[in-house]
Each structure stands twice: as C-alpha cells, then as structure tokens.
Amino acid sequence: MKTTVLNDVHRALGARLVEFGGFEMPVQYSSIVDEHNIVRNGAGLFDLCHMGRFLVEGERAIEAVDHVTTNHVAKMKTGQIRYSLVLNETGGVRDDILVYKMPDKVLLVVNASNRDKLVAWFAEHLVRPGAALHDRSEDIAMIAVQGPKAESILAPVTKTEWVSDLPALGYYKISDASFDIAGRQFEGHVSRTGYTGEDGFELYVPSEKATDLWNALREHAGDALVPCGLGARDTLRLEAGMPLYGHELGEEWNPLEANLQFAIKTKKPNGFIGRDALLAGKEAGLARELRAYRVDSKRVARDGMDVFDGARAVGRVTSGGPSPTLGCNIALAYIDRNVSTDAKLEVQVRKSREPLVAHEFPFYKRER
Amino acid sequence: MSTNAPDDRRYTASHEWAAENDGVVTVGITDFAVQELGDLVFIDLPEVGAEVSIGEAFGEIESVKAVSELLSPCSGKVVEVNTELEDALDTLVESAFENGWMIKIAASDVTQLEALLPADKYAKQLDDHE
Numbered sequence: 001m002k003t004t005v006l007n008d009v010h011r012a013l014g015a016r017l018v019e020f021g022g023f024e025m026p027v028q029y030s031s032i033v034d035e036h037n038i039v040r041n042g043a044g045l046f047d048l049c050h051m052g053r054f055l056v057e058g059e060r061a062i063e064a065v066d067h068v069t070t071n072h073v074a075k076m077k078t079g080q081i082r083y084s085l086v087l088n089e090t091g092g093v094r095d096d097i098l099v100y101k102m103p104d105k106v107l108l109v110v111n112a113s114n115r116d117k118l119v120a121w122f123a124e125h126l127v128r129p130g131a132a133l134h135d136r137s138e139d140i141a142m143i144a145v146q147g148p149k150a151e152s153i154l155a156p157v158t159k160t161e162w163v164s165d166l167p168a169l170g171y172y173k174i175s176d177a178s179f180d181i182a183g184r185q186f187e188g189h190v191s192r193t194g195y196t197g198e199d200g201f202e203l204y205v206p207s208e209k210a211t212d213l214w215n216a217l218r219e220h221a222g223d224a225l226v227p228c229g230l231g232a233r234d235t236l237r238l239e240a241g242m243p244l245y246g247h248e249l250g251e252e253w254n255p256l257e258a259n260l261q262f263a264i265k266t267k268k269p270n271g272f273i274g275r276d277a278l279l280a281g282k283e284a285g286l287a288r289e290l291r292a293y294r295v296d297s298k299r300v301a302r303d304g305m306d307v308f309d310g311a312r313a314v315g316r317v318t319s320g321g322p323s324p325t326l327g328c329n330i331a332l333a334y335i336d337r338n339v340s341t342d343a344k345l346e347v348q349v350r351k352s353r354e355p356l357v358a359h360e361f362p363f364y365k366r367e368r
Numbered sequence: 369m370s371t372n373a374p375d376d377r378r379y380t381a382s383h384e385w386a387a388e389n390d391g392v393v394t395v396g397i398t399d400f401a402v403q404e405l406g407d408l409v410f411i412d413l414p415e416v417g418a419e420v421s422i423g424e425a426f427g428e429i430e431s432v433k434a435v436s437e438l439l440s441p442c443s444g445k446v447v448e449v450n451t452e453l454e455d456a457l458d459t460l461v462e463s464a465f466e467n468g469w470m471i472k473i474a475a476s477d478v479t480q481l482e483a484l485l486p487a488d489k490y491a492k493q494l495d496d497h498e
Contacts, residue, residue, distance in 0.1 A: 016406070032432045033407045231406070231433055298410045298454075300430050322409045322432055329409075350428075 004049035005141055005210045013227055021112030023050040026229040035232035036324045039196050043147035044228035045217060048202065049210065052115035052137045054108040054122065060130030065106045068126045068273055069099060070255075072265040076101040079162050081172040081193055083263045085255055086110075086118065087274025091281055092251040094121060096243060096260075098193060100174050107174075109142070111245045125273060140188075141210030145217065145225065146200030146236075148366075153221045154201055157181045158190055166190065166201075179203065181216035195233060197240025197364050238319050238330065241292065241362025247303055247318045248290060248332060254281045257334065258290045259361065288315060288334045291341070292361040295320065295329035297354035301347040307333050308346050308353065314339045317347060323363060330363050331356070371400040371491050374465055378441070378484035381493065385465065386441035386481055393442055393473045393481065397429070399464040400494055405431040408457040413438075413470055418446045420473060422480050427470070438470065442480040448472040 001024045010017060015026035026047065028035060038044050056065055066073045071084035080101050086094040095114040100107035110118050115137060122133050145154055155166040161176035163169050174191035186205045194200035205213050218225060234244070241259075243249050248258050255264065256278060266275055295301045301320035306313050320331035331347065333356075339345070346353040373379060377387035383401035387394045402408070410430040420426045425437035426446070449471050453459055460468040475481075485493065 027433065028406060031407050235432065299412075300409060300435070302435075322407075 002050075004047055005207045006047045006049060006143075006214055009211055009214055010047065010227075015227070015229060018230070020230055021050055021115075023112055025050055026227070027231045028229040029227045032229070032231035032235060033322075033324045035226060035228040036235050038226045039147045039198055039228060039232060039236055040325055041148065043145055043149040043153055043221065043225050044196075044232065045214070045225050046144040046146060046228055046233060047214075048142040048144050049207070050112040051142060052108075052110040052112065052118065052135070053140050053142065053204075054110065054118070055134045055136050056106040056108065056126065056131055057104065057134065058130045058132050060128060061104075061106050062101075063270075064126045064128055064131035065099060065108070066268065066270065066272060068122065069097070070264040070272055070274075071099060072268040073099055073101065073106065074268070078103055079173050079175060081174055081191060085249075085260065085263060086121070087255070087272065087278065088251055089274060089277060091254055091274045091277035093245070093249040093253065093255050094118065094251065096245055096249055100191070102174070114245060139207055140204050141207045141213070142202055142204055143210065143213060143217070144194065144200060144202045146194050146196045146228075147198050149224060150198070150200045153217075153225055154190070154203075157220060160190060169201075171199075177203075179205075179213070179216075181213070182219040184212055184216045186213055186216075195240075195242055196236035197242070197362070198236075198366055234319075235321055235324060238321060238332065239323050239325055239362065239364035241332070241364075243290075244319060253334075254278060254286060256282055257286050257288050286337060289337050290318070290332055290361075291315075291335045292359045292363060293331045293333060293345070293347075293356040294326070294359045295331055295347060295354055296357050297329065297349070299349040299352065299354050300329050301331040301333075301349060301354065301356075306348045307335060307356065308348065309339055309343050314343075314345065320347075325364050330359065371398055371494055372465070373398055373400075373487040373490050375487040377465075378481050378486060379490035380439060380441050380484055382439050384439055384441050386484060388475070388478055388481055391475055391478055392447065393444070393475045393478070394469050395426075395438075395441060395471050395473060396464060396469045397438065397460070398490070401436075402460045402464050402468075405429065405434065405436060407432045408460060411453055411457060411470075413449050413451070413453070414446050416446055416449055420444060420446060420471075440473065441484055442473060442475045443477065444473040444475040446471050447474045
C-alpha cells in the first residue's frame with residue numbers, strides 16, 4: 001500500500017489508518033462526528049497528498065485538456081479553477097477532477113483511486129506535440145484547511161502573489177503564495193476550493209516541506225485547527241451533495257443523471273471525448289436521476305442498498321450515512337426518473353424496509 | 369488500542385464478552401470493539417424471549433462508517449435486554465463492561481462458554497493483532 005509524506009504525522013497523532021484509493025490514509029484521529037462538527041464550526045486540517053496532481057504544459061496544453069475534459073478550459077481565466085469530468089468513449093465517467101488554469105500551464109487534481117488509470121488514458125488521448133503531461137503527485141504536497149475559521153487562520157500567514165491578500169482570493173481561484181508560519185517559510189500555491197461545503201483553502205508546497213507545513217499550521221493555530229480524516233471528509237461532502245467517484249460516478253454511468261450539467265459544456269468547440277455518447281444517451285432518454293433523501297429510521301442506509309416503491313425496485317443508494325449537521329440519517333440514491341418525487345419510497349436495510357423522505361438537494365448549504 | 373478486559377468473564381474472538389452467573393449469561397462487547405467501531409449511531413437488540421444460537425447474530429451495532437453483527441457467545445433464551453442503550457450509546461464508550469451490557473441469556477448449556485477466551489488470552493490476541 002502507498003503512503004503519503006504525512007504518514008508518520010498521522011501515526012504520531014494516533015490516527016486510525018485505512019486503505020483508500022491505494023493509499024494508507026487516516027479515517028479519523030479522534031471521532032468522525034467531532035471532526036465533522038469542527039469543520040462546520042471552526043477549522044479542520046486535511047492531508048490531500050493522496051490525490052493526483054498532473055501538470056500539462058506546452059502551447060497546446062489548453063486544447064489538449066479541453067479534448068479530454070467536459071468543462072471549457074479555453075474560456076477559463078488564469079488563476080481560475082473549475083470542476084470537470086474525464087469521460088470514456090461511451091460517456092461514462094473516468095474521473096471527476098479539478099482543472100486549474102495557471103500561467104502557461106494547466107494543473108489537474110484527480111482522485112487517488114484513478115491516478116494510474118488516468119496516466120495511461122492521458123498518455124493516449126491528451127499528450128501530443130505541444131502538450132506534455134507531468135505527473136507531479138509525488139513532488140507537490142497538498143494540505144487543506146476547511147471551515148468558517150480557515151480564512152482568519154491563514155490570512156495573517158499567507159502572502160498571495162496574484163491577488164492583494166488571502167481574503168481577496170475568490171472561490172475556485174488559485175494564486176502563487178508564500179507562507180510565513182510559526183517562524184518557518186514556505187513557497188508554493190494557495191487555492192480556495194473544498195469538498196466539505198464550507199469555505200476553505202488548499203496549500204501546495206514541495207513534498208519535502210509537507211510535514212513542516214502541517215506542524216507549523218498546528219503550532220500557529222493551536223486548538224483552533226483540528227486534524228480531520230477521510231471519515232469526516234465523507235460525511236461533509238455527502239451533506240454538501242458532492243459526488244464521490246465509485247459511488248455517484250463510474251465508468252458505466254451517464255453523468256447527466258448526477259446533477260452535473262453545470263460542468264459539462266457539450267457545445268464547446270471541438271467537443272470532448274465522450275460527448276457524442278453523452279448526447280445520444282440524453283436523446284434516448286435518461287433512465288434515472290440522483291435524488292436526496294432523509295432516512296426516517298435509526299438504521300443507516302448505505303451504498304448499494306435497494307430502493308423500493310411498494311414491491312417494485314426503483315433505484316439504489318449510492319452514499320448514505322448519519323448527518324451530524326441535520327441530526328438524522330441521509331442518503332443519495334439513483335432513482336428511476338419516472339418515479340414521482342413525492343412517491344413513498346423505502347430502502348431495504350438488511351431485513352427491514354425503512355422509509356425515505358425526499359429532501360432538498362444538497363442537504364447542507366453554508367450561509368454566505 | 370488496547371483493552372481493560374476484566375478476568376471475571378470470557379471473550380469471543382469477535383470481541384463479545386460473556387459473564388455467567390447461575391446459568392444466566394450477561395453479554396456485551398469489549399472496550400476494544402467500541403473503540404474500533406468509532407462513533408456509534410444505532411443498536412438493534414432482540415426482544416425478551418428470543419432464542420439465540422451460539423455464533424449467530426443476536427443483534428447489530430452501527431457506527432458512522434460501518435455496521436457489525438453482535439454474535440451470541442452461547443445458545444439459549446433472552447431473559448433481559450438493556451433497552452436503555454438504544455438512546456444512550458455513550459454508555460458503551462463509558463462502561464463497556466458494566467453499564468454497557470446488552471442482553472442476558474438463560475443458557476441452554478453453560479459449558480459452551482469454556483471454549484471462549486479468558487481475559488489474558490483475549491488481551492494477547494489483541495496485542496498479536498497489532
């Protein structure tokens with residue numbers, strides 16, 4: 001199993017480690033619920049070094065990335081970040097990614113579990129004369145600070161090059177940055193995105209500096225910044241209605257069924273791999289859609305459980321769990337589009353059927 | 369992670385404990401199991417009068433990330449259920465070996481417990497696993 005450069009830090013903190021995407025990662029340090037709540041109310045610290053970081057360079061970099069992704073890179077401004085998808089030729093999802101438009105290059109941040117698959121896919125479909133791909137996953141560390149207090153923790157120690165200061169960095173923007181934290185200096189980048197539904201930032205520094213950066217941040221922020229594992233990351237993203245590859249997205253599924261139209265620009269010039277199949281699927285009629293539910297039970301609905309309308313199976317749960325913020329169990333499920341949104345559905349939880357109550361999507365939106 | 373398993377009872381490899389007194393076996397799960405499960409969200413226990421079988425599920429316990437079956441350490445009939453646990457799962461965290469007991473079984477054959485682990489062997493199994 002692979003490890004990130006912060007593995008020793010996680011062990012020293014007594015984290016419970018699990019396999020995720022081929023990496024040994026912390027699922028929790030203390031309690032998933034406590035870590036979840038600190039991100040909703042304060043600030044949490046996350047190791048994201050398992051994610052893949054690819055740089056695409058050369059005069060045809062933008063055109064090459066546009067060919068393999070669904071969002072429109074050519075229209076992005078420098079310093080802008082967008083959510084996007086990599087599709088296969090049948091319109092299924094190879095990965096969901098973030099695309100960063102940097103001066104003279106494009107950065108792609110991809111899921112850990114899809115890193116190797118994408119290296120091969122990009123070698124075949126992205127790389128061309130004038131567009132080179134560099135896998136920088138091992139060289140650049142990525143650490144996130146997420147939560148309403150993230151800005152006040154980071155602003156005093158962050159100097160941004162492309163905007164006046166950290167508060168001026170817009171949502172889904174990146175800047176060159178230097179950090180002066182607890183007497184230590186770091187050079188790299190800072191971005192403002194997240195997978196938690198909260199305001200938050202990602203810090204990018206050379207991997208050999210990652211442990212120093214993690215420790216400096218904790219020293220600087222003290223108890224206000226709490227290390228958080230993948231368990232909380234999952235409950236946070238579920239409340240925020242954000243898809244997780246392998247749950248809501250996969251090679252066999254049409255992403256138009258997953259509320260992701262915003263990231264799919266079917267009319268961009270020259271199209272993209274998978275576009276025609278995607279449109280053909282839409283033309284033929286999408287079979288199902290991703291819907292949000294409250295589970296009216298103490299039992300937790302989880303990935304793979306079947307959903308019924310009376311005796312008829314009408315869908316399947318893709319993600320489910322307790323929602324610490326809402327104080328009930330919640331689930332996302334793919335449901336037959338023909339099923340009315342107010343139908344009285346039930347989820348099969350082992351031997352019992354538990355009622356599902358339609359819920360607004362997403363479950364949680366922060367106040368801005 | 370470790371255990372404070374008391375030596376007045378026996379243990380299953382799946383982390384249940386069983387304390388026998390006059391043919392009635394009190395059953396719970398160990399402090400180690402509670403730690404492993406993490407944030408607890410739900411417990412499903414049988415009704416008084418239910419028949420249970422050795423090695424079979426008598427209930428289930430669910431945490432944020434996982435669900436686990438509770439396996440009966442012996443066969444018999446359930447004579448008492450700690451129904452207060454359902455709304456006070458923290459009791460398991462605070463007192464896995466005392467207030468966190470789950471069910472009491474009128475055992476059909478108390479010698480079944482002899483196959484279970486004594487406290488020191490249970491603790492050693494955890495150490496070996498680490």
